[in-house]
Amino acid sequence: MTSPTDITRDPYRLVVLDMAGTTVADGGLVEQAFSAAAQRLGVRPGSDEHARQLAYVRATMGESKITVFRHLFAGEDGEERAQQANIAFEEAYGELVDGGRIAPLPGAREAIERLASEGRTVVLTTGFARTTQDAILAALGWQDLVPLTLCPADAGGRGRPFPDMVLAAFLRTAAVDDVRRTVVAGDTSYDMLSGIRSGAGIVAGVLTGAHDTDQLTRHGATHVLGSVAELPDLIARAEA
CATH class of the missing domain: 1.10.40 (Ribonucleotide Reductase Protein R1; domain 1)
Incomplete structure (x- = not known):
């Protein structure tokens, strides 16, 4: 069993990413x-x-x-x-x-693929219903990009700012033994609250969506990035 002193040597094997505004541009x-x-x-x-x-x-x-x-x-x-x-x-x-009004944010797919190539499990989450999440994934051709996608109904019905989707990802994937080795990234204050409440070790806000640096930081962001494309390097630095 991992002791508190060993936690810093364990890798971040679970990465939970928001969709709209974080990995997906939906143009309002x-x-x-x-x-x-x-x-x-x-x-x-x-x-x-x-x-x-x-x-x-x-x-x-x-x-x-x-x-x-x-x-x-x-x-x-x-x-x-x-x-x-x-x-x-x-x-x-x-x-x-x-109607074609949606696209990946620059570098998002590449970041997800890099994280996966490094042995990390990536989970995509949303506040939308399952039908809408599936429509977005289909429009992007992302149906097989990650092993698990979650909406509030998949986590007992409670979406953000509750930690339920992050914890559902933790339980369903068994990618890490300690929730502190989970990374959460999103573009809203509710993403930050969800990550902090789940106990995730890295809660990264990105500036490609709804909220600014002040809002993200005030609601618990441990880091603020220009975009999700910067996330793999942040994780690598945190593990160095």
């Missing part, structure tokens, strides 16, 4: 899909209510989308409206993805 599709969903529920684009809801969506980037809609449509018939909004959001996002 989340906001477009949200607007379509909100409009279906009677929220007029350009209205004060739409602006308020959009501000909340931006502030909670990285969180499970159904959780966001439960907050926005709380009250009488809130769960029904949240489910309607979530279905409309997923449909709208899927249509935009099918």
